Amino acid sequence: GIQVEQSPPDLILQEGANSTLRCNFSDSVNNLQWFHQNPWGQLINLFYIPSGTKQNGRLSATTVATERYSLLYISSSQTTDSGVYFCAVVREILTGGGNKLTFGTGTQLKVEL
Amino acid sequence: DAGITQSPRHKVTETGTPVTLRCHQTENHRYMYWYRQDPGHGLRLIHYSYGVKDTDKGEVSDGYSVSRSKTEDFLLTLESATSSQTSVYFCAISESAVNTEAFFGQGTRLTVV
Numbered sequence: 753g754i755q756v757e758q759s760p761p762d763l764i765l766q767e768g769a770n771s772t773l774r775c776n777f778s779d780s781v782n783n784l785q786w787f788h789q790n791p792w793g794q795l796i797n798l799f800y801i802p803s804g805t806k807q808n809g810r811l812s813a814t815t816v817a818t819e820r821y822s823l824l825y826i827s828s829s830q831t832t833d834s835g836v837y838f839c840a841v842v843r844e845i846l847t848g849g850g851n852k853l854t855f856g857t858g859t860q861l862k863v864e865l
Numbered sequence: 866d867a868g869i870t871q872s873p874r875h876k877v878t879e880t881g882t883p884v885t886l887r888c889h890q891t892e893n894h895r896y897m898y899w900y901r902q903d904p905g906h907g908l909r910l911i912h913y914s915y916g917v918k919d920t921d922k923g924e925v926s927d928g929y930s931v932s933r934s935k936t937e938d939f940l941l942t943l944e945s946a947t948s949s950q951t952s953v954y955f956c957a958i959s960e961s962a963v964n965t966e967a968f969f970g971q972g973t974r975l976t977v978v
Contacts, residue, residue: 848915
């Protein structure tokens with residue numbers, strides 16, 4: 753099956769710093785999503801980005817599908833950005849047309865004052 | 866936020882007992898999924914549904930069954946709970962096939978003692 757690797761695995765930032773999280777995948781994909789899992793365990797949708805660049809406030813993401821990677825940029829980080837960031841890709845189309853998301857191992861981010 | 870409600874949010878049960886988790890959506894999405902999240906494994910697909918009464922297995926389906934009698938409800942049943950099924954369970958929904966964004970419920974933390 754497809755392999756999804758995220759880096760770095762852990763990251764500690766001072767509030768106000770910028771960061772870049774990377775997601776590499778081993779095969780072509782049909783779509784790609786970025787999620788933030790907050791300290792309460794909730795999975796929050798950040799971006800649906802099979803290709804190209806999108807921005808939402810202090811966050812932006814770029815996917816270069818031909819080179820099999822995606823980047824998530826966090827600018828001016830805040831303590832509320834803490835949590836785990838997951839990249840998830842769809843490679844396999846299920847019976848009936850559903851999407852199987854394959855998740856990366858995540859980047860654990862801690863933003864300190 | 867997508868209208869997805871999981872119940873219960875937390876449950877402790879004994880080995881060998883049956884357990885049913887419920888996912889309820891108000892989005893009228895066709896596709897529904899059950900994932901489990903475990904340290905070191907990320908999120909993995911258990912079962913999914915592509916319509917009322919249409920379900921199929923995911924990658925970790927042993928010991929689980931599902932049912933979908935209405936568009937809005939997707940039930941996950943552990944026929945005889947084991948300690949290896951201690952996990953956090955997430956329901957997800959998506960509107961259509963292939964290029965579509967998935968949204969997750971809040972999760973259910975299940976402990977089998």
